[in-house]
Amino acid sequence: MDQVNTLIKDFGIPKPSKSTILSIGAAISVSYLCWKIIRLIKPPRKLSHIPHISFYCHVKSIIERKPYSQISREFVMPLLISSSTIGYLKPDALGWTLNITNPEATKDFFLKTDIYPKANFKVGKGTLFQNFIGDDNIAFASGGNEWKKHRKLVNPAFHKNMPIKLFTTLTHKVFKVLDDANEKPINATKLLERFTLQAIGLAGFGFDFDAILNPDSEWVTVYANIRAGIADPLYFVFPWLDQKLLWLLPKRQEAHRLSDRFHGMMDGLIEEKRQLLRQQKTKHDQDECADAEKDILTLMLEAELSGEGTLTHEELKSNLNVFFLAGHDTTANALSAAIYHLATHPMIQQKARDEALSILGDDPEDVFPTLQEIKRFKYINQIIKETLRFHAPAINGLPRVVTQDTELAGVFLPKGTPVLVNTYDLHHNPCVWTNPDRFDPARFDKDSDAELRPSMSWVPFYNGQRMCIGMQFSLMEQRVLLSCLLRKYEWRLPDDSKHKDELITGNIGLLVAKDLDVIFKRRY
Numbered sequence: 094m095d096q097v098n099t100l101i102k103d104f105g106i107p108k109p110s111k112s113t114i115l116s117i118g119a120a121i122s123v124s125y126l127c128w129k130i131i132r133l134i135k136p137p138r139k140l141s142h143i144p145h146i147s148f149y150c151h152v153k154s155i156i157e158r159k160p161y162s163q164i165s166r167e168f169v170m171p172l173l174i175s176s177s178t179i180g181y182l183k184p185d186a187l188g189w190t191l192n193i194t195n196p197e198a199t200k201d202f203f204l205k206t207d208i209y210p211k212a213n214f215k216v217g218k219g220t221l222f223q224n225f226i227g228d229d230n231i232a233f234a235s236g237g238n239e240w241k242k243h244r245k246l247v248n249p250a251f252h253k254n255m256p257i258k259l260f261t262t263l264t265h266k267v268f269k270v271l272d273d274a275n276e277k278p279i280n281a282t283k284l285l286e287r288f289t290l291q292a293i294g295l296a297g298f299g300f301d302f303d304a305i306l307n308p309d310s311e312w313v314t315v316y317a318n319i320r321a322g323i324a325d326p327l328y329f330v331f332p333w334l335d336q337k338l339l340w341l342l343p344k345r346q347e348a349h350r351l352s353d354r355f356h357g358m359m360d361g362l363i364e365e366k367r368q369l370l371r372q373q374k375t376k377h378d379q380d381e382c383a384d385a386e387k388d389i390l391t392l393m394l395e396a397e398l399s400g401e402g403t404l405t406h407e408e409l410k411s412n413l414n415v416f417f418l419a420g421h422d423t424t425a426n427a428l429s430a431a432i433y434h435l436a437t438h439p440m441i442q443q444k445a446r447d448e449a450l451s452i453l454g455d456d457p458e459d460v461f462p463t464l465q466e467i468k469r470f471k472y473i474n475q476i477i478k479e480t481l482r483f484h485a486p487a488i489n490g491l492p493r494v495v496t497q498d499t500e501l502a503g504v505f506l507p508k509g510t511p512v513l514v515n516t517y518d519l520h521h522n523p524c525v526w527t528n529p530d531r532f533d534p535a536r537f538d539k540d541s542d543a544e545l546r547p548s549m550s551w552v553p554f555y556n557g558q559r560m561c562i563g564m565q566f567s568l569m570e571q572r573v574l575l576s577c578l579l580r581k582y583e584w585r586l587p588d589d590s591k592h593k594d595e596l597i598t599g600n601i602g603l604l605v606a607k608d609l610d611v612i613f614k615r616r617y
């Protein structure tokens with residue numbers, strides 16, 4: 094400061110008054126704020142060669158709760174048609190993010206994991222989300238040894254677990270709900286959420302949520318409250334409410350207490366299963382239960398015992414919670430979309446039913462499909478694949494951050510750029526798919542020319558090293574439920590359905606069908 098005073102004296106500059114200093118300070122603050130706002134609403138200059146959607150349009154459509162299909166049609170598709178681009182920029186949690194929509198770039202993105210590692214995903218300490226999910230798990234690990242440690246132990250469990258009998262038993266419970274509805278419209282979105290919740294509870298860690306027949310069961314309610322708390326946008330935008338002001342928010346404290354209760358239940362289950370395995374080991378018990386029907390937790394503990402690696406108790410629990418969160422809404426959304434497409438395409442529904450009947454028989458009684466029978470479904474598989482193309486349950490995965498200046502399919506990307514594959518937009522890109530807005534399972538007929546499309550045009554589960562570990566689990570769950578439903582029911586939308594013209598969904602993260610009511614009519 095003395096030096097500044099001397100300089101001012103030497104150059105004969107009059108000493109600034111307090112108000113001048115304040116004005117300069119205010120000008121600097123305003124300029125900084127403007128710079129921040131410009132950075133927020135305009136993509137960085139280094140990325141100006143990539144098209145972008147306007148900040149204003151993006152935020153407005155989110156606030157207006159436009160379905161993602163509409164946002165994609167209005168703002169994204171014109172960009173893809175007008176310029177031969179690898180994707181477009183959109184504001185996201187890490188700033189302006191490249192959303193890839195082209196198969197060649199998608200392939201590079203998935204295969205070059207050293208250039209596109211997963212961004213270090215740290216959940217805010219003390220938030221409800223962090224309390225529930227923990228932070229040391231397979232999905233959040235950026236890569237390298239940390240991620241391998243989780244995947245090594247989790248892989249064999251997912252490889253062995255394929256609980257077809259469990260899926261069928263739960264499907265029969267769904268039948269009970271549909272029969273009780275007696276051809277009145279039923280909220281398929283909610284019913285399928287309950288089906289997949291009960292399936293992941295039992296198949297994941299042997300816990301029965303009793304969700305299908307008892308929507309208000311104790312643990313369904315506990316979990317529903319935690320989930321609503323996690324999804325509350327207020328706490329997403331202001332995480333410090335959880336972190337610093339929780340003591341002022343009794344309702345929020347209750348959500349944290351429920352999450353602790355959920356953890357208590359998981360702690361008990363893990364301990365119980367560990368003890369059971371120890372006893373079986375010492376007594377050399379004959380293992381009666383086939384691996385396929387064992388829950389994932391048991392299989393992970395067995396993998397640990399046979400030397401595949403170890404996870405701490407917290408890591409184990411965090412992984413189970415990830416399977417839980419990642420494993421049921423995604424599949425429920427896929428199933429809701431399939432039910433919707435079949436309801437609005439009666440001929441496709443009938444063709445799929447013919448296939449189910451030809452393989453599972455047409456006797457007027459409920460059946461338990463076997464793995465061999467399920468493997469023979471061809472058309473039903475095509476329907477599942479086309480549904481996952483049309484309504485990819487996860488619009489995109491977590492972002493990766495570019496580690497060095499690079500070129501992605503010939504397009505320059507500076508170090509630090511956040512990048513992800515926008516599955517929905519890639520699956521609707523008219524430069525990749527013919528008539529992308531038409532539901533057409535024949536695209537996936539192995540004998541048609543659809544198979545000639547570039548690889549990585551269809552990536553609902555992502556691809557490469559970090560591909561979804563639950564893909565086979567989810568596909569099997571879908572095949573069992575859909576084939577059994579097709580055998581027993583015909584279904585349609587009510588005449589006044591709000592989904593008549595298209596399936597109305599959310600627009601962030603997961604494509605959830607908004608209260609899809611459906612009428613199911615028994616065939617026997």
Ligand code: HEM
Pocket residue numbers: 231232233244293415416417419420421423424427485486487489490491492553554555558559560561562563564566567
């Ligand atoms: C239709 C159903 C599903 C879809 C569309 C889906 C989609 C995805 C996607 C796109 C990713 C990549 C995320 C990223 O890298 O940022 C992913 C990863 C993952 N999914 Fe799924 N998923 C589904 C079902 C499941 C199920 C049933 C489970 C477990 C029971 C599961 C567990 C996981 C896990 C643990 C990862 C992280 C894998 C890793 O990073 O190594 N998912 N899923």
